[in-house]
Amino acid sequence: MLPKRNPDEVLKARGADTRPDGRFEPYRREREDDGWDIPEEERLLRTDVVTETPRSIIARNSSPDVPFDRSINPYRGCEHGCIYCFARPSHSYLGLSPGLDFETKITAKPTAPALLEREIARPSYKVAPIALGTNTDPYQPVEARLAIMPGILRVLRDWNHPVTLVTRGRTVLRDLDLWAELAAKDQAAVGVSVTTLDADLARAMEPRAPTPAVRLRMIRDLSRAGVPVRVMVAPVIPVLTEPEIEAILTAAREAGATTASMIPIRLPYEVAPLFRDWLQRHRPGMAAHIMNRVQAMRGGRDNDPRFGHRFRAQGHEAQLALQRFRLARKRLGYPEGSAPLDCSKFGPPPRAGDQLSLF
Template sequence: MPAKLPAVQDRVKHKVTKGRGATLQIEGRFEHVARERVDDGWGAADEELPPFRTTVTAEKARSVIQRHASPDLPFDHSLNAYRGCEHGCIYCYARPSHAYLNLSPGLDFETKLFAKPEAAKLLRAELAKPAYRCSPIALGSNTDPYQPIEREWKITRQILAVLAECRHPLSIVTKSALVERDIDLLAQLAREDLVQVFISVTTLDAELARKLEPRAASPRRRLQAIQRLNEAGVPCGVMVAPVIPFLTDAELESVLQAAYEHGARTTAYTLLRLPYELKDLFKDWLAVHYPLKAEHVMGRLREMRGGRENDPKFGSRFSGQGLFAQLLSRRFHLACERLGFNREPVLLDTSRFIRPSASGQQSLF
């Protein structure tokens, strides 16, 4: 048997791409081949690659309402107008969904986006079905409904218009101040107890936020959006999500304090989740941006995940387990009690729902 040749190609270190979150273009779990940039001795590895530009493809969907049966989700209906998200949050648990499209959960997730331009029309048709039973619809359960491409496509606004017309309750989770654009529709819905908004604030550190979530609104701008929505009568709380050990966990109380001062009265938090390919993406990001903290972050996360890097079990996947998870939960609840969060839960009214006609025309009777 011939002797094994020594390796002569070293893996090229991953670099930060300006305005993007992922530090590598990882293959999806359904791919049969792996591609890796290497130095072949001709200096090709140091050549500047073309920039990752955002492309948007119109997707022809057959339906838009997704049903859920998860016992630890506060909703059973959701709607996502887009696939992929230009915000580029490195921790986004939706990244692995791009693997179903034979695309990378890494930079492809941030740059190769899909929009559902007929979402409002499909929503109307589904709400018009006699078998449909009204239940609050969650916008932003997978990808952000107010990511940058919404400025041009305006699909989320069209969806809000249909829900307002039908007096259908909904919730929104976003990291974007673009939600302020739709205050007119949101205030209309809020007057009839039909909407609740949560703005996600991961950190108050602008430098850290720029690395974690490069194209999302700045922390300061998100706090302003919380204030403006509440001043307009739209109940807007804060999601402290995700909490990342050794990176953002120390800020839990300060984020809650700042959000309360800007009018938030409801809140929740989630612990970092790393399903499927997200584990490798996040660890590579840590190695590039915070190499001295990388093992501390992952070690503490494993302690809070029962020794694993991800825990998919209902009941613990959002909050973790063990001593450090209990301490985090205790800190959160003590801060909520001290500040006055969650004293009056927002209840969405399903009794006002008016079934539309499938054609979009109003009934004569």
């Protein structure tokens, strides 16, 4: 059960409504009016950004659920505030709430470009595509001001290092020239997440993310610049967004998307109660139906955390949704896979005074 919300805070364009304690906290806090509180002036809850200086920037993983073994996340937390975000529990490791803290207390890593160059310059480094945006969006609103991503992309460009991106942030278009340079060498691919084409639903569910129309424009502009774009129909939420599978694929294809993928919603430990609360606040008449369908896809639970199962769904209805996706993908001319990125050119950039090659 979620705690009561703070009545003194004014929430504007936020996904969560409260601050439930993280799973690792030794105590649980609950607001209770005992009649002795002094009334406080209401205040607008704003985003707080702090900086971090990590010792390394490339994170490694061996999960069978994802197609990459290394990633970079320039930010902890995400101001987009998507209520279903599977990354929310990561704030618990910082002693913060996966609720409002996740979308209002952001940690930035401005030294990421320098750390990246230091790590890929090591003689022991073995090149493989680096994934960006695997936990939180590197093009969330604060990136427009801090501009960490251009530095990362310049390092990758100079070293001819392949990179992939998952985003829904419009600031990616600011760096269009860098993405185009990498794509011209077959070293970049971008995935744009489109959850729904309903602007009102998107506003409630992903309050500070760009509208569906803007995301389709992102696909169009990236594609016209020569960047391969994958539309990610994700997450697919039964009853709520599932009916839009074919419409999203069609709109993205018309905008220039070259590949497509679909991921059913997953609700890790702390995310499930937040999502249930959101349903009661925004879609109360559909809440029980949606959660029944979610559990039908996850073996009767809100989530299946097993490796190899986290991004997959089970059951007849899940298989029907997947079949619909595959049929629409084939009808619209999407290929089943995407071309591999080129790792063969990786190497240190030339420096002043270096001996030039004869060939």
